[in-house]
Amino acid sequence: MTILGTILIALQIAVSANDGKVMLVDGVNTPRPDPEPDTVTIIDISVTPPKVIGEVRAPTSIAGPPHSVAIAPDRSIALVTASMKIDPKNPKAAIPNDQVTVIDLKATPPVVLKTLQAGAGASGVSINPAGTLALVANRNEGTVSVFSIAGKNVTAAGKVDFAAPDSEPAQAMFLGDGRTAWISRSAAADNKISVLSINGSKVEYTKQDLFSGLRPYGMDITPAGDFAVVANIGTGFTGGADTVSLLDLKANPPRTIDQLAVGPIPEGIVVSPNGRYVAITVMNGTNLSKTSPFYHDFAVLKVLEIRDRKLLTIAEAKLGHWCQGAAWTPNGATVLAQCIVEKEIQMFGFDGKSLKAAGSIKVNGGPGGLRTAR
16 A cells, blocks of 8 residues: 555545636636646645645536535545536536546545546545445436446446436435435426435435425435434525435435525535534525626525524524535544635635635536545
8 A cells, every 4th residue: 555545544634625626707607718638636624723635536516415525434545426528519618427437535636536427417426434435416417327346446237217307316425324325406397305225335316305495405414323414405596595404314205394594595504524614605695697686795504503404593604606516524624625615625714603704725627526435
């Protein structure tokens, strides 16, 4: 094993996927006339302040929920999806992509092992607790791709088809037992979280669905496996306040037990290491034209507390623009938030009551996907 590989076992790491192909032009996600390579940044979050320890070039995209990165439990590999790419026939347009990149985190420096195909609009990706299976939600075809994992070897193992091509599957999330997974379906006319059953590499749609709110998008689960949180992105930037839902996983069947308004379009959502808090990035109109009545000159980072089966707002802070993923450091003392326009990951100290700006990490490209190893 390499020195870096040995170190990574002890380190807690975050992986940021950064889109170099697009930029924001008067509120429109626009292909760059001078596209830069997409990159993936590996960050040591076990130190204060967190620091970059590696970078590779790999296709990714800001389109879709920011859980477009997954890290194996043993920190050996990361999977990064790419939901969109520049149309080779028209460099001014983007079209759905289906790529999933496997990155060797133990190599010195980290390297790309292989690129696999999922489905059109490959978006949210998750790896099961055993590190043997991965699921990718394919937003543009209404399916979920299944991949088997054996060490660093990742292979395609089929698809789950919801027979609803317009359902826009966004995020895949394994429950604690590894035998069940949820898929958020974010289409405006769908509004479901579908339940999958898992037996080895056999994954099936149970035909059971849950409801958390209007257009469920990003999801996360508490370390104890007793609650899940879901970001509901609503109908877009209409000036309304979209919601985060709390779901009881111990109930049979699981169900929504609380909702809290957080602002227009909650993007990143992640539970703290102790399972008590939830960090959320809220777009807040920052990626709209400045002439829009719904435009604001800052996004918002919020921290909610799960208390007495309710969600309570504990702290909030202003972010940059077009902000995406969120993550916690292992001790829960720092929250990371990606901001695309600034091309940086902004950091905030958290003391259980308030958020305080604590610097930033610059990355190459617009950071649109973020995950930590647990």
